[in-house]
Amino acid sequence: MHKSRLAGFIIDCRADDLEDAARFWSAALGYPVRPLEEESAPQKYRELLTQPHGLHIEVQKVDHESRVHLDIETDDIEAEVKRLEGLGAKRVAQGLRWWIMEAPTGQRFCDVRPQKPDFAERANTWE
Amino acid sequence: MHKSRLAGFIIDCRADDLEDAARFWSAALGYPVRPLEEESAPQKYRELLTQPHGLHIEVQKVDHESRVHLDIETDDIEAEVKRLEGLGAKRVAQGLRWWIMEAPTGQRFCDVRPQKPDFAERANTWE
Numbered sequence: 001m002h003k004s005r006l007a008g009f010i011i012d013c014r015a016d017d018l019e020d021a022a023r024f025w026s027a028a029l030g031y032p033v034r035p036l037e038e039e040s041a042p043q044k045y046r047e048l049l050t051q052p053h054g055l056h057i058e059v060q061k062v063d064h065e066s067r068v069h070l071d072i073e074t075d076d077i078e079a080e081v082k083r084l085e086g087l088g089a090k091r092v093a094q095g096l097r098w099w100i101m102e103a104p105t106g107q108r109f110c111d112v113r114p115q116k117p118d119f120a121e122r123a124n125t126w127e
Numbered sequence: 128m129h130k131s132r133l134a135g136f137i138i139d140c141r142a143d144d145l146e147d148a149a150r151f152w153s154a155a156l157g158y159p160v161r162p163l164e165e166e167s168a169p170q171k172y173r174e175l176l177t178q179p180h181g182l183h184i185e186v187q188k189v190d191h192e193s194r195v196h197l198d199i200e201t202d203d204i205e206a207e208v209k210r211l212e213g214l215g216a217k218r219v220a221q222g223l224r225w226w227i228m229e230a231p232t233g234q235r236f237c238d239v240r241p242q243k244p245d246f247a248e249r250a251n252t253w254e
Binding site: 072 | 154216
């Protein structure tokens with residue numbers, strides 16, 4: 001038995017300047033950009049701050065074409081990947097703590113660890 | 128003065144069978160597909176039922192490559208399109224009741240009319 005649900009989405013931007021990209025999406029969607037910690041390392045990601053229990057949204061600097069990809073959060077990545085394979089998805093590549101998958105309809109998406117504090121309470125449970 | 132906010136996203140699927148595509152995304156994300164009305168016309172869209180105040184999510188059958196695109200809902204499409212142009216976005220094509228836009232970071236997204244009952248109460252107000 002494990003749990004999963006839609007965590008949110010990542011706005012993948014093939015852009016020279018991550019700050020510019022984050023600024024556009026922040027203003028377009030009306031969510032502030034999470035301030036960086038002092039002395040933080042150069043970032044590949046900037047998070048947009050949605051309301052409590054809102055989506056997890058990040059702007060990511062990428063080398064591939066710009067797109068939007070969905071993230072599914074789960075407390076058991078291997079079990080969730082197997083569940084999604086059973087539905088017709090395929091494994092594409094394994095990251096440090098996530099799997100990149102491809103849907104039978106062609107979109108890439110990621111299986112990631114729980115992103116938000118209300119995950120355990122509100123995620124779907126799969127037998 | 129007008130309002131806008133992120134309404135949700137559309138999962139654009141270049142797929143032969145919209146029902147198959149909707150079934151996959153329904154099961155993957157854990158949201159039921161909204162049942163069709165009786166005698167409804169053939170559909171290009173199937174809606175996924177998220178919790179109250181959740182995102183507006185649809186699976187759409189398309190001819191272009193599969194992707195995910197964001198929808199911004201607004202009570203004044205022309206004013207919102209102008210606001211987004213001011214941020215660097217471009218108009219791509221006008222639909223019946225929406226504009227297809229392109230972000231400066233390359234993604235297509237749509238400006239649409241309000242999709243959800245809590246729009247007026249919770250959307251961002253732009254001067």
